[in-house]
Amino acid sequence: MxxxxxxxxxxxxxxxxxxxxxxxxxxxxxxxxxxxxxxxxxxxxxxxxxxxxxxxxxxxxxxxxxxxxxxxxxxxxxxxxxxxxxxxxxxxxxxxxxxxxxxxxxxxxxxxxxxxxxxxxxxxxxxxxxxxxxxxxxxxxxxxxxxxxxxxxxxxxxxxxxxxxxxxxxxxxxxxxxxxxxxxxxxxxxxxxxxxxxxxxxxxxxxxxxxxxxxYPTFSVTAIDRASGKFRSRQALSSPVGMGYEYLMPKAADKVAGPTGSDIIGYKYSYDMLEDVASAAKQVKQKLTAKSVTPGKYDLVLDPHHLGLTIHESVGHPLELDRVLGYEANFAGTSFATLEWKAKNIPYGSKAVNIVADKTQVGTLGAVGYDDEGVKTRRWDLIKEGRLVDYEKIRDQAHVVGQDHSDGCCYSQSWQDVQFQRMPNVSLQPGTAKLSVDELVKGVDKGIYIAGNGSFSIDQQRYNFQFGGQVFYAIEKGKITEMLEDVAYQANTQEFWNSCAAVCDESDYRFFGAFNDGKGQPSQSSAVSHGSSTSRFNGVNVINTARKIG
Amino acid sequence: MAILSKDEAQTLLKKVLSYSTADECEASLRGRTSGNIRYARNSVSTAGSQNSVSLAVESRFGKRSGIATCNEFDETTLRRCVQRAEEIAHLAPESPEYVALLGPQTYLSPPSTATTLLTAITRAQAAADSMTLCAAKNLTAAGFLDGGTSFVAKRNSKGLEAYQQSTNTDFSVTVRTADGRGSGYAIADVTDPAKLNAKALTQRAADKALSSVNAKAIEPGKYTVILEPAALMAGDDLSLLGGMIFGMGAREADEGRSFLSKKGGGNRKGEKLFDERITIYSDPMNAEAPGNAFDGDGLPTKRQTWIEKGVVKDLFYTRFWAEKSKLPATAFPNGFIMAGGTQSTTELIKGTAKGILVTRLWYIREVDPQTLLYTGLTRDGTFYIENGVIKFPIKNLRFNESPIIMLNNIEAIGRPQRLAGCMVPPLKIRDFTFTSLSDAI
CATH class of the missing domain: 3.30.2290.10 (PmbA/TldD superfamily)
Known part of the structure; x- marks a missing residue:
């Protein structure tokens, strides 16, 4: 030093x-x-x-x-x-x-x-x-x-x-x-x-x-209204990435605006921390007085920084073959997406849902040349037009699903822990038809736009989940109208992905990252990215999370 | 040499301090020797052992501090470690949160050392017993057994000397029916591994798995629940009680960003926030769940009440925040004890006209830090109670509930049991809020 x-x-x-x-x-x-x-x-x-x-x-x-x-x-x-x-x-x-x-x-x-x-x-x-x-x-x-x-x-x-x-x-x-x-x-x-x-x-x-x-650069800002005692926070909209310090050198081409009226800026391969904190400071104060959501069914428009975590929990984890087989039954859990379930060809999602696993994408957290058991990494389909077609597996699991190759997703957090099957980058493919975020919002009559990830919880077989977010905006008759608070949505994985009505095109595609994904006993940490474009999900159940204590 | 005796540790630390040229210097040694075995699908999946000792040296010049660590203890390495801490301290900026090192302290001696420990063979035997029992009933076991001995020793240039050795063994098992339609769970942690009965715990999980088959769906809503200790406290994740108690920091409350912040400023110490039957304290001398004798700063732990008869009695004050607040600092405990009654879970069930028995809660996350609203799900054994008996298994449910609200809706408090180093009673709660159904088994 x-x-x-x-x-x-x-x-x-x-x-x-x-x-x-x-x-x-x-x-x-x-x-x-x-x-x-x-x-x-x-x-x-x-x-x-x-x-x-x-x-x-x-x-x-x-x-x-x-x-x-x-x-x-x-x-x-x-x-x-x-x-x-x-x-x-x-x-x-x-x-x-x-x-x-x-x-x-x-x-x-x-x-x-x-x-x-x-x-x-x-x-x-x-x-x-x-x-x-x-x-x-x-x-x-x-x-x-x-x-x-x-x-x-x-x-x-x-x-x-x-x-x-x-x-x-x-x-x-x-x-x-x-x-x-x-x-x-x-x-x-x-x-x-x-x-x-x-x-x-x-x-x-x-x-x-x-x-x-x-x-991984990140921050959390908190605003407090001393008179009422109310406080709210807003986390950074950065993502952990598989990059060097160049991620902190912002480029205009990497900035993606949220829908008109939302005041959200998303980031691709570089991050403007000063710009994001200025947005966060403004938004966190708005959150103190934002309207509390009326619970009910809404069409949700989810930005990639939010949707990445939903993909992680409701697609990435249930398709880990060790969970499917029961190796994680005592802690992380098993999976609804059993081999029998797959054999029945039950739709995982709508036709708009194409999800790939890929450990070769440059700049992602999961990118390596070879995994921790010496298998060259690759890209493969998990869900094709809504149908589950494959799992995430390593060398000692491939035979269980009648395959003769590993997917290259074996990882250990250190030299002193044993390597085991971990999630690769799992990403929702952008829509093939040209569709901007504004065009997507235009078609929504009663909805909520959610940016950033907040509280998240899912059951041990990955059916029922509840997600919050960082910033919420009401959509009425195709337009963002005002900021909302106290929003969380609850859904069943299969119903949720089948309600996917549209995915924006590639120009909106960017990665969310999970920097410390825990699994195993003793628990090990792994880092993984999830790409997606802003997407629409119809008729999702939204609850109001405001409570009063003493 | 993972476990050093008090004399060995203090001799080494004395040597480390003798190399110091700093204004203040504190050296800490930590060591652990442990082993684990993990199994699933009635077969061992991994097993491992750990032996480690590490030294941390903190050197201070005025309000500048530097820390260096090492895990080799020859004279050259020790000297280099002290030297590096001093170099870092010289380069560091002054800390606005500087607090002088503690001087000599008097510590309690928690009863925490077992005479015998599990070996690789006895761990494998416990796992084999668990798997054999399940295989014989066409059930599948997945479990984890982890245990060992740890020590921590501290010494500083102000005369502080501290040493503690402790042992612990943790075991948990999830038993599932072969068709995946039933699942049960049991967990225990003990100071003395002789008290661990993996077979009996597996039997309990197996019984729950078998009786949870053919679960019926009930409408989400507000229900009377009996939460078993494993539904209230977890050592490996956020829990309803653990999240609340370990979140009772004075600084966050005084800063206005905690459920214990007071409208207009300050904190809610002295206010009655819970039912008068709620008393929660820590006590390092508890025979069943002994605690640490001192915290990371070397502050002595003692019996300390956090909530008494529903009133917030104290918050955690770090040494810096205590000085700023002109109040005594509170050693951060590694466990808590919730006072309870004498009734077992079975007796609580007997006294319940209609309600739900919850074995375990899972994936608990904070939804709103302002009200401490948490969400999560039931798991591995959820049953409907009617007229004092378990009537039928029910499908799992998602809850959205705040422990603050929950601890105001107390119907009964059972007999505390050890869990994750704490003493936690089963609780009977009215109007516990379930918001949706889950198909997970």
């Missing part, structure tokens, strides 16, 4: 590093300069990985994979006029997964030496053999060719770790100053940055080196 990184903060009354830990950030606290130091060379990593693979085979494994991972994180946290915390972390170690006696075993170590890795490999085989005694069915892996020595690098333009901390602090405190100038009571702003340097090797003959980047 260089002094200049902090010089200049003092005058801004910035705070110090009094928050000891970061949510979801593993590893040890390091000097930010450490984040720019190169990791081990691939020649060394190959030698280390081979030590693990050979030890596993010698101990009786029929298959083994080794993941050498260096996970780098940085978080900058501010509120109002002060910095709350700046922390840079590094986590480095090795995870080894084996099959012995037809059963999985896993062990990890931060002793990144040939001896340390070999020892972990032997432990993984021991665990596999111990568990095989209570194993009913042997693991069956879809065939996977070895790729030899290959690499993949996220096509970022600027590594966020290269940007001086001072610049990041200046940006966030500038955002806070703007909000405070515009009269909000409180603001918290945060910038998360992630770099996963992952090396994967397996007994199939793959040696894969990858460099993955993610960034």
């Amino acid at each position: 260089k002094r200049r990184d902090f010089v200049g903060l003092t005058g801004l009354a910035a705070g110090a590093l009094f928050l000891p830990s970061l949510p979801g950030f593993g590893g040890t606290l390091v000097d930010p300069a450490r984040l720019l130091e190169p990791g081990a060379d691939t020649t060394i990593k190959k030698r280390l990985a081979d030590a693990g693979l050979n030890a596993a085979k010698a101990a009786g494994a029929s298959y083994a994979d080794v993941r050498i991972g260096r996970y780098l994180n940085q978080g900058v946290f501010t509120r109002e006029k002060q910095v709350q915390n700046i922390a840079s972390t590094e986590s480095y170690g090795v995870g080894i997964r084996v099959i012995a006696n037809g059963t999985w075993g896993f062990a990890s170590t931060n002793n990144v030496s040939e001896a340390g890795i070999a020892k972990a490999a032997q432990l993984a085989v021991q665990i596999a053999k111990a568990n095989s005694k209570v194993q009913k069915e042997k693991v069956q892996l879809a065939p996977q060719k070895g790729y030899g020595e290959v690499s993949w690098k996220a096509p970022i333009q600027q590594n966020a770790f290269e940007v001086p901390i001072k610049d990041k602090v200046d940006l966030l405190l500038g955002v806070n100053a703007k909000a405070l100038d515009l009269g909000v009571s409180f603001i918290n702003s945060v910038l998360f940055q992630v770099n996963e340097q992952k090396y994967f090797a397996s007994t199939d003959g793959s040696y894969i080196d990858q460099d993955v980047h993610r960034i």
